[in-house]
Amino acid sequence: MKDSDTCHTSVTLSSRRRVLRTALGRERADLALENGRFLNVFTGKLERRNIGIAEGLIACIDDKVDGKKKIDVDGMLLVPGFIDAHIHLETAHLWLPEISRLMLEHGVTTVVADPHEMANIRGLEGVKTMIDASRQVMLDVWFKTPSCVPASGFEEAGARFDTEEINELLRQPEVIGLAEMMNYPGVLAQDPQVWEKLGLSANVDGHAPGLTGKDLQAYIAVGIRNDHETTSADEAREKIARGMRIFIREGSAARNLETLLPALDDATWHRACFCTDDLSASDLLERGSIDFSVRQAVKKGLPTEQALTMASWNTAQAHGLRNVGAIAPGYAADILAIDPQTLEVRKVIKRGKLVVEDGQCILEQETPDVPSRLLNTVHLPSMSADDLRIPCYQKHRAIGLIDGQILTSAETVEPPCVSGLIQSDPRTDILKAAVIERHGKSGNIGLGLVKGLGIKEGAVATTVAHDAHNLVVVGTSDQDMLYAVNRLADTGGGQILIRDGKVIARLDLPIAGLMTAAPASQVAKSIHDLRIRTRELGSALSDPFATLSFLALSVLPKLRLTTQGVLDVEQWKILNIGDT
Numbered sequence: 001m002k003d004s005d006t007c008h009t010s011v012t013l014s015s016r017r018r019v020l021r022t023a024l025g026r027e028r029a030d031l032a033l034e035n036g037r038f039l040n041v042f043t044g045k046l047e048r049r050n051i052g053i054a055e056g057l058i059a060c061i062d063d064k065v066d067g068k069k070k071i072d073v074d075g076m077l078l079v080p081g082f083i084d085a086h087i088h089l090e091t092a093h094l095w096l097p098e099i100s101r102l103m104l105e106h107g108v109t110t111v112v113a114d115p116h117e118m119a120n121i122r123g124l125e126g127v128k129t130m131i132d133a134s135r136q137v138m139l140d141v142w143f144k145t146p147s148c149v150p151a152s153g154f155e156e157a158g159a160r161f162d163t164e165e166i167n168e169l170l171r172q173p174e175v176i177g178l179a180e181m182m183n184y185p186g187v188l189a190q191d192p193q194v195w196e197k198l199g200l201s202a203n204v205d206g207h208a209p210g211l212t213g214k215d216l217q218a219y220i221a222v223g224i225r226n227d228h229e230t231t232s233a234d235e236a237r238e239k240i241a242r243g244m245r246i247f248i249r250e251g252s253a254a255r256n257l258e259t260l261l262p263a264l265d266d267a268t269w270h271r272a273c274f275c276t277d278d279l280s281a282s283d284l285l286e287r288g289s290i291d292f293s294v295r296q297a298v299k300k301g302l303p304t305e306q307a308l309t310m311a312s313w314n315t316a317q318a319h320g321l322r323n324v325g326a327i328a329p330g331y332a333a334d335i336l337a338i339d340p341q342t343l344e345v346r347k348v349i350k351r352g353k354l355v356v357e358d359g360q361c362i363l364e365q366e367t368p369d370v371p372s373r374l375l376n377t378v379h380l381p382s383m384s385a386d387d388l389r390i391p392c393y394q395k396h397r398a399i400g401l402i403d404g405q406i407l408t409s410a411e412t413v414e415p416p417c418v419s420g421l422i423q424s425d426p427r428t429d430i431l432k433a434a435v436i437e438r439h440g441k442s443g444n445i446g447l448g449l450v451k452g453l454g455i456k457e458g459a460v461a462t463t464v465a466h467d468a469h470n471l472v473v474v475g476t477s478d479q480d481m482l483y484a485v486n487r488l489a490d491t492g493g494g495q496i497l498i499r500d501g502k503v504i505a506r507l508d509l510p511i512a513g514l515m516t517a518a519p520a521s522q523v524a525k526s527i528h529d530l531r532i533r534t535r536e537l538g539s540a541l542s543d544p545f546a547t548l549s550f551l552a553l554s555v556l557p558k559l560r561l562t563t564q565g566v567l568d569v570e571q572w573k574i575l576n577i578g579d580t
Contacts, residue, residue, distance in 0.1 A: 015055040022052055022059035023329060025066075030054050031352055032067025036337065038078035041313035041326045044305050051078065053333040056351040060329060071354065073337045076346060080312035080325050081109030081334030082290040085247045086180070086205065086228045086275040089130070089141070090117035090514045091464070091549075093507070093527075094281050095370060096130070098520050100137035101361045102281075106289040107345035109140060109334040112319050114179035114205070116146035116161075120468050121377055121439070121512045123149075123159025124168060129371050131174055138350055138363055140334075142321065144179035144205055145169035147197050150468050151182050154554040154574070156563045157468040158377070158439035162193070166200050176319065177203025180228070182467075182555040184208050185572055187219055198222055203320065206244065209407065209556060210235070217242055226318055228275050229556075231256055231407070236263035240271045245318045247275040248310075250293045252283045253546035254406045257293055261300050269306050273315040278466075280546065281520045282527035295343050304343070367517065374511050378463060378493045379440030380471065383485060388434060388478045390447050392417035396577050397566060398430060399551065399559040401452030403541050406550040410558045410568070411451050422449070424476045426456040426538070433474040435552045436485065437563045438463060438493075438513070444563040448577060450474050450551070456538035458499035459484045462545055463513035466553040470563055474548065488513075495545050497533050504537075505529040 021027040029052035037046045038061075051058060052065035084103075089111070092099055103111065118126040127146070134141035149161035169175050178201040181187060186194035198204060208219055209229035220242055228247035230236045236246050240263070250257040254277065264272055274293040288295075290311050297307040316325025324332050337347035348356035355363040392415075400409030415430045416423045424431045431453055435446040453460070459475025461484035471488060475481035475498075484498040487506075493513025497504045507526040509516050516523060527545075534544045541547050554560050559575075560567045566575045 011055065011057065015057075019054045019057050019059045019330070022054040027054070029059055029065055029067040030069065031349070032065040032070045033073050033078060033335070033349070034065070034070055036073035036076055036078045038327050039080070039305060039308055041080060041309045042328070044309070046077070046305075051327065051335070053349070053352040056333055058327060058329055058331050058333050061327070071347070073347070076337040077340040078327060079308045079336050079338060080327055081336055081348070081350070082107045082294070082311045083315040083321070083325060084108055084111040084275055084290050085273040085315045085318060086277055087111050087113050088115070088117050088278055089113050090115065090512070091252070091278040092281050092284060093464075093509055093515050093523050094520055095367070095511060095515055095517045096133040096137050097367045100139035101363070102284050102520055103139050103289060104348055104350060104363070105345070105356055105359060105361050106284070106291045107336045107338070107348060108289050108291070109348065109350055110142065110321070110324055111139065112142045112144065112176075114144050114146060116149055116179060116467055117469060117514055118512055119146040119149045119159060119161055120157040121159070121514070122374060123161070124165045125373060126512065127169060128172070129374060131172055134174065138355060140324075141174065142319065143169070143172070143175045144177045144203075145175050147178045147180065147204070148182045148467070148555070152186070152554045154562045154564055154567050155468040155552070156437050156439070156442055156444060156470065163196055163200060166197060170201060177201045178205065180205045180207035181224055182207040184211060184219055184555070187222060188215055207555070212238060220244060228277055230260060231405070233260055233263040236260050237268070240268050244271070246272045248272055248293065249275050249277045250296065251277040252280040252543055253278055253550060255404055257296055258300060261297060261302060264302065269302075269310065270314060272310055273318050274311050278546070280527055280543070282524040285520055285524045291343070291345055298343060370511055370517050376492060377512050378438050378471070378489050380436055380438050380485065380489045381443030381445070383436070383445070383482060385478045385482060387445050388432060388447065388481060390422040390432060390449075390577060392420050392422050393577070396422070396449055397559065397575055398449035398451045399433070399561060399566070401450060401541065401547050401551075403547065406547070406553070406556055408557070408559050413449060413451060415449065426476045429454055431455070431474050431476060432478070432481070433472070433551070433561055434481065435465070435561050435563050436471040436473070438469070438471045442563070446561055446563045446565045448561040448566045452541070453544060453548070454539040454541065455534065458497060458504065458537050460497050460534060460544065460548065461485055461488055462495040462549060463488055463493035463509065464495060464545070464549045466550050468552065469513060470552060472548060472551055495530055497530055497537070499537065505533040
């Protein structure tokens with residue numbers, strides 16, 4: 001396992017000696033930051049001192065520092081680089097070099113990533129490929145090995161992660177623990193395979209939506225110490241009181257910051273961090289990342305010093321990253337110069353180098369070719385309209401989509417029927433949906449009904465569908481649904497909007513059906529077009545494709561649609577669509 005006392009650039013003993021000589025004033029610093037105020041995360045105070053940097057580390061903090069290079073940061077506030085406590089990089093739809101650039105521009109210098117999206121598609125080989133790519137970028141990416149691939153026995157993924165694969169990844173220097181244990185029913189039921197995985201690492205991330213009381217305490221008791229699925233202030237208070245750290249999520253599909261902030265007070269804020277979980281390229285460009293969470297938290301009344309500490313030091317502590325998250329001697333020189341009034345990021349020092357100036361990345365980096373093993377991953381069964389037929393019952397169970405949330409509701413509906421078969425009904429917002437196995441294995445197709453998408457005509461489809469990333473399609477007509485499916489198969493995956501057999505908007509994602517090497521601006525424009533055009537067709541969802549991408553995730557309440565059919569997560573069984 002990688003020594004978390006080091007950053008991704010190794011620090012040799014000779015480098016440490018030079019840092020020591022610089023701290024003693026016997027040698028000039030590589031870089032001196034002058035005339036700034038910095039946040040001391042240990043005291044919560046602002047100090048006016050100069051900072052000396054050598055060998056990518058902070059060497060000294062003093063009234064006067066002699067540096068070979070100097071940057072005057074007068075008028076700006078210096079804070080530790082932000083750390084995203086939990087992110088799935090694949091959901092930005094960008095290849096690693098572009099993600100690195102954007103994150104740095106928003107002051108994020110370190111992320112803790114769970115690559116279970118790639119693991120569900122390309123398994124161990126795919127995750128190792130992502131780790132290799134992360135070594136070529138300036139952003140520090142720590143990984144946690146996926147723990148639930150597939151997320152449950154109700155999902156059909158492209159690969160499996162058992163103890164052999166997990167142990168193999170834990171030997172990688174960038175892998176620091178076990179990623180979110182989503183199968184909380186399996187934990188509580190003492191599923192042998194789940195428990196075997198829990199024993200492989202002492203550093204296990206949580207995933208416990210709505211757990212309270214004895215179930216919560218049992219989940220914590222097995223060694224799971226954090227959660228990013230908390231959705232109410234009372235839930236957050238209980239989890240903190242029982243020893244958990246809360247990762248306050250502000251992503252694209254789920255935004256919990258405003259709801260959870262009331263749980264924070266002088267006694268609890270030090271147990272909270274920020275994360276994005278799933279963040280699209282469009283939202284990253286338009287509003288930001290952890291920097292956005294900090295600004296929003298401060299606007300809602302959280303003290304600035306607390307918000308900035310939560311975004312850095314608290315997160316480093318939560319993951320055991322001991323040399324980041326603070327401006328202090330011996331820590332990595334990951335430092336942000338921010339506007340003290342707006343909290344906008346102006347400059348970013350990464351490993352002692354100025355990489356962002358006036359909010360723009362000035363770092364030159366090559367974009368390596370995407371490995372061919374991550375391409376051509378969409379393998380669908382041959383389909384016809386017959387495969388979308390749903391028999392009619394008196395009443396039917398439908399999955400209710402909730403704007404801004406990844407949870408769903410359970411609805412009872414009465415859709416129109418023709419010749420004993422259900423028809424989509426845009427007038428009452430009851431639409432047919434299918435989840436199609438796309439890894440070239442079973443060819444299973446799960447059928448169901450969705451309420452809440454709101455489109456009046458056409459069909460939407462995506463290969464971004466947590467966590468197994470099978471193809472999800474919802475539509476007002478079988479013809480448009482089939483056309484959308486076939487087009488995604490032709491392009492190697494992505495997101496698409498169809499009306500009357502024509503493509504209205506699309507985002508091609510040829511890398512595992514999740515990502516692209518295209519520039520962020522191009523990806524963001526495609527995402528924006530998809531959102532706008534879907535709304536023009538009648539959807540009231542703020543981000544229809546982000547919400548739809550969780551339709552098949554079998555470990556979130558209440559109802560889900562998998563390749564096996566409609567799943568009642570609370571009862572943990574596949575339903576007959578006529579069950580009410």
